[in-house]
Amino acid sequence: GESVGLHLPTLSVQEGDNSIINCAYSNSASDYFIWYKQESGKGPQFIIDIRSNMDKRQGQRVTVLLNKTVKHLSLQIAATQPGDSAVYFCAENSDAGGTSYGKLTFGQGTILTVHP
Amino acid sequence: KAGVTQTPRYLIKTRGQQVTLSCSPISGHRSVSWYQQTPGQGLQFLFEYFSETQRNKGNFPGRFSGRQFSNSRSEMNVSTLELGDSALYLCASSLGQKLFFGSGTQLSVL
Numbered sequence: 001g002e003s004v005g006l007h008l009p010t011l012s013v014q015e016g017d018n019s020i021i022n023c024a025y026s027n028s029a030s031d032y033f034i035w036y037k038q039e040s041g042k043g044p045q046f047i048i049d050i051r052s053n054m055d056k057r058q059g060q061r062v063t064v065l066l067n068k069t070v071k072h073l074s075l076q077i078a079a080t081q082p083g084d085s086a087v088y089f090c091a092e093n094s095d096a097g098g099t100s101y102g103k104l105t106f107g108q109g110t111i112l113t114v115h116p
Numbered sequence: 117k118a119g120v121t122q123t124p125r126y127l128i129k130t131r132g133q134q135v136t137l138s139c140s141p142i143s144g145h146r147s148v149s150w151y152q153q154t155p156g157q158g159l160q161f162l163f164e165y166f167s168e169t170q171r172n173k174g175n176f177p178g179r180f181s182g183r184q185f186s187n188s189r190s191e192m193n194v195s196t197l198e199l200g201d202s203a204l205y206l207c208a209s210s211l212g213q214k215l216f217f218g219s220g221t222q223l224s225v226l
């Protein structure tokens with residue numbers, strides 16, 4: 001049959017605004033979550049991670065929030081800059097409790113556009 | 117420290133051919149994973165290797181295979197290429213749970 005491309009959610013913000021990107025994950029047993037940033041022509045770049053025994057973790061200009069009750073993850077970017085424009089993916093470890101750290105299940109991604 | 121290196125960067129093949137992609141992980145990383153990225157399906161896990169052994173495999177047909185060498189470098193092979201195999205193939209290496217990705221090999225099947 002005909003394949004249909006993913007319709008990625010988009011978020012447009014002004015430079016200096018705060019951005020919030022949301023993600024719903026599928027496996028309630030997942031115990032590790034990562035946010036990646038992917039720019040055109042490049043591979044995903046690690047931003048921040050969080051384990052399931054935490055509900056918040058902060059990095060430089062970024063914060064990840066985890067709500068296990070509703071299986072929801074969010075990435076907050078403070079003072080968004082044009083260089084933050086990219087596709088953002090959440091990912092969960094699908095081998096919770098195991099040793100296969102390399103198997104991640106990725107969300108569909110969100111396109112962030114930052115206007116100067 | 118050098119990042120994950122994938123070669124070649126671009127590849128054009130025709131249906132029915134086979135292809136081999138190469139990945140050099142970050143020095144000291146023993147785990148290598150492969151992913152396929154397409155506009156239609158997003159990022160999908162292919163397989164993971166650790167110490168030359170396949171540790172996990174995704175839901176792809178047997179035409180997709182891989183291996184890892186004693187120096188942790190990895191290759192993946194796709195035989196009897198189909199148009200639908202056109203994609204960006206990404207390799208990631210890890211020491212613990214953090215995966216670090218290369219820039220990928222863009223494969224076009226004509």
